[in-house]
Amino acid sequence: MPSIAGGVACQAFIPAPLPPQPALLMDSKLQSRINAAMLALGRLDAISTLLPDARLFLYSYVRKEAVMSSQIEGTQSSLSDLMLYEMEGLPGVPMDDVQKVSCYVSALELGVHRIREGEPIAYRLLTDMHKALMTSGRGISKGPGEFRKHQVWIGGHRADEAAFVPAPANELAECWAALERFLNDVPEATDPLIKAALAHVQFETIHPFMDGNGRLGRLLIPLILTGGKVLAEPLLYLSVFFKKHRQVYYDKLQQVRLTGDWEGWLLFFVDAVADTATQAVNTAQQLNALRAEHRAQLSSLGRMAPSAQQVLDVLFEYPIINIATLVKQAGITPATAGKVLDRLSQPELNIVRELTGQKRNRIFAYSAYIDVLNQE
Secondary structure, eight states: OOEEESOTTOOEEEOOOSSOSSOOOOOHHHHHHHHHHHHHHHHHHHHHHHSTTHHHHHHHHHHHHHHHHHHHTTOOOOHHHHHHHHTTOOOSSOHHHHHHHHHHHHHHHHHHHHHHTTOOSSHHHHHHHHHHHTSSGGGGGSOTTSOOSSOOOBSSSSGGGOSBOOOOGGGHHHHHHHHHHHHTTSSSOOOHHHHHHHHHHHHHHHOOSSSOHHHHHHHHHHHHHHHTTSOSSOOOOOHHHHHHTHHHHHHHHHHHHHHOOHHHHHHHHHHHHHHHHHHHHHHHHHHHHHHHHHHHHHTTSGGGHHHHHHHHHHHTTOSEEEHHHHHHHHOOOHHHHHHHHHHHTSTTTOOOEESSOOSSSOEEEOHHHHHHHTOO
8 A cells, every 4th residue: 555654734645666566456347448449559550550651640640649738737729829830930829838839749759769769768768858848938947857856736725635745755766766667667567558557647646747747647658658569659649538538537546546446547548548549540541531532633733733742742741831831841942832822722622721811921721631630
């Protein structure tokens, strides 16, 4: 059982090391749902090899996850805001919000790159990702890359009325060391899906940083699944599911802490995985079909068709674009880029939409693509 530290006014929760003791009770109901999640993950992994360019899908899907994960923390940014910001345009929300989302993308890309280079999920990687996550706006003042040095609490305006009080600062090193051993299969290996489920709860319970714990804890999931070779690409992001079922998510985390109900959490987690993986496959298939449909439409454009096909390929990577970016990415002239975008925005094609209403510095959106990503 976990131990309690602190006085009566502020009892802090110090979680027992993983794996849980007593061991998980893998009854037929839980095993069946785990099997369904693994099947869905297998389909998701397969779709990444069948897409014409999995990199393009990953580019946008990562950004969608960054938006959803940050919205859980209270930002107002949309996918379009983030893409405008990356293009050095002006988003329709406060700049600090969209910078926060952009930092999430940077942290994820850093983590995935280093996991693929063979680096373990350990203190150095975790703190470097946190530093990337917290390097703009309000995050700069929240100790980027450093474990917290003070007691914090979650919910309530004072510690003795909090919904949850995580471990004291002087216990963090040992709590993290125990979790790090579990993440790296010491002393014994754990199935990556189960590891991702348990480690997410443990990380959120330890709450090692002053800020950004929720986002970083959600990032751990695709890192573990990619590092464990369950997925070749980091294509599983549970923020949409967690946001949709937010109260159940918090309740399940709290029940683990209060009663040790790891099995109840696992049932919720593997359902989230199965649902999210299935939705990701559907999204990839819809985007694939959209690309084929629009390529067929563009083949009727005569001499403009080859340039239009080049533009469409770029739009799959940059669904919000200006002429300067299109010229750089497609290797065509500004005049050609302008003519193609004008043609694609005509009612008979209606593939792109001009957003500014201006004659200069125009910005175009590949609306159908963004609509597919925004379905949930």
